[in-house]
Amino acid sequence: MPKRHRSPKSRGGPPLAAKRDLYIELIAKGASNSAASRAAGVNRRTGTRWRRGRTSVDHAGRTRTYAPIIDQPRKLSDRFLSEGERVLIGDGLIAGRSIRAIAVELGRSASTVSREIRRNCDPVSAKYRPFCAHRQAVERRHRSKASKLASNAELRAFVQVNLDRRWSPEQIAQSLPIEFETRPEMRVCHETIYQALYRPQHGALHRPAARVLRSGRSRRRPQRRLDRRMTRFVEPMTMISERPAEVSSRLVAGHWEGDLIMGRKNRSAIGTLVERTTRFVMLLHLPDGHNANQVSTALIDAVNLLPEHLRRSLTWDQGSEMGCHGDFSLATGTPVFFCNPASPWQRGLNENTNGLLRQYFPKGTDLSVHSPDVLAAVAAELNQRPRKVLAWKTPQHHLERLRESG
Secondary structure (H helix, E strand, O other): OOOOOOOOOOOOOOHHHHHHHHHHHHHHHOOHHHHHHHHHHHHHHHHHHHHHEEEEEOOOEEEEEOOOOOOOOOOOOOOOHHHHHHHHHHHHHHOOHHHHHHHHHHHOOHHHHHHHHHHHHHOOOOOHHHHHHHHHHHHHHHOOOOOOHHHHHHHHHHHHHHHHHOHHHHHHHHHHHHOOOOOOOOOOOOOHHHHHHHHHHHHHHOOOOOHOOOOOOOOOOOOOHHHHOOOOOOOOOHHHHHOOOHHHHHHOOEEEEEEEEHHHHHEEEEEEEEEEEOEEEEEOOOOOOHHHHHHHHHHHHOOOOOOHHHEEEEEOOOOOOHHHHHHHHHOOOOOEOOOOOOOOHHHHHHHHHHHHOOOOOOOOOOHHHOOHHHHHHHHHHOOOEEEEOOOOOOOHHHHHHHHHHO
16 A cells, blocks of 8 residues: 655644734734734734744643744843943943943943943953953853752742642742741742743643632733833823822812723623712613723713712723713813723722622622612612711711702
8 A cells, every 4th residue: 555645744724824924924014913913814812822822731731832933032121231231331431430420321220330340341351341241141141041940859849739739829939938947949939930830841840820820821911011001092191190189188079980890701880980078979870881982971971960069070090991081071071080000099999989889799790680770779878878987977968968068
């Protein structure tokens, strides 16, 4: 029987291979992941996997790593000295300037400059040569080094045992100095444990990350730095730092905080508004969804029921549901101030109120089943509850007095 000649393994069937080639070509031309995925006819998540690679764990616990199909040069973090900065250090030393003067010119710490000179000066002449120094630093950064967990069996066993006890990597790292007080070799930071879980081929931890981490993830979720996050609004935001001082003092009523409480799988929501001085609560009925137009319409209807002196400002987070904040401000005369990213404490009163509301609307339930009458009844119950911060008066009592005085 003649041998069948098997063709070399390709990257997928012809249709998928063609889509990948088109995706690679578009990325090379500077297209974004979303645009390239859309043009290639694949899901945006597929494009992300192609671009970054992926790691999967099968039912037997075996880990398979798929390399990215695009070679992307790694951008060096700004915290490392560049070759140009090392040239400036060399020029400064030749000119006889002090380390502190050089550090001020670079915008770096004096200890950074001092450490750079000490580490990378020429070992023979003891002089600092910037190009040689930069070459030494690059070689030192790229050298291979065995993981601490891979080389210390006792440390690795301690980490593995406590991962099986459902300890977090940080809890394990902090317990090591207590458990092994006189043994400095039994130390590891929590980031090393995370890297060993996400990249088991380097860390020698044979524990599937998805099974031992509370997040259930098998790979690290990429996140933008706070200062590089892109705004999701067309109209410019007014940040909380520009909010009038009277809002923080709580001496003037009419300043509100708002948010959404989400239902099961984020498919339903209820809008929440709470007044900072009186703690008065209003709930927004959102039966058809919680996109920007729907939230804006509900906010306009609710806030326009208030007298003018009780709608001075609204503070919200940077959720996409506030994409029509300009329309809301135009219709109500109420400016909107936005909190900084990942800063829920800047709307602390609203966060506390949302916690109270979870007694009525538990997490993981469908919130669209609640009628406007139910929301009104819940809001009335909270507003008629005496509060210690209000000298045991109710939010309803204080708001009614403000309505009459206005």
